[in-house]
Amino acid sequence: MKKLLAAAAAFAVISVPSMAVDKSNTGCGLGYMIFKDQPSTVLFEILAVTTNGTSGNQTFGISSGTLECKQPAKVVKNDRLFKFVSENMDQLASDIASGNGETLDTVSELMNIPAEKRDLFYSKLQQNFENIYSSENVQSADVIDRIAEIAQDV
Structure with a gap:
């Protein structure tokens, strides 16, 4: 053997x-x-x-994105964004549903959405509310991933 x-x-x-x-x-x-x-x-x-x-x-x-690995496009590299969304899930849901509000302004700032594109961004978030907040128990990471997907089209 x-x-x-x-x-x-x-x-x-x-x-x-x-x-x-x-x-x-x-x-x-x-x-x-x-x-x-x-x-x-x-x-x-x-x-x-x-x-x-x-x-x-x-x-x-x-x-x-090191060691010859490719970083997935959905990865949000912003710890402040993750913390903010985690701590403000309810208010963010309310603001997305209405299409405006302070939490949306903050998310836009943290995601570096240009001021001239924010109205479009807010509108797209509002149109996709059911996808972003897909259940009562949705996790903040899922919300961020869905918002990041929408932001790519703005």
Whole structure:
């Protein structure tokens, strides 16, 4: 059995690679960064994946857009916005329903919506109220994601 495992490992290392470590197999992250220039063999791809898994770096890479990870478009990088929306969910719902109000002004400021586009932004939020506040128990992160989606069209 040991000879079989040794032969398989040797084959994986010395097999003729067609390219470097495949990112679609290993994902982004520290492991990919370390082994990306190595031959595309099972051994190096396993080492890349293991490095990613044991160091827990892919979450950081994805949320920060580093380590050759792509940051999702929906990520809102504004901690102040998250805190504000979390603390003002009821008033924000009321202002979105009416199409104006102080919480909408603050959200617009925190999201850097230009002043000349705010009326359109408020109108689109009002039109999408049911989607933004989809239930009584909607979470602030979901509200922010939905508002961010709408803001992309303004």
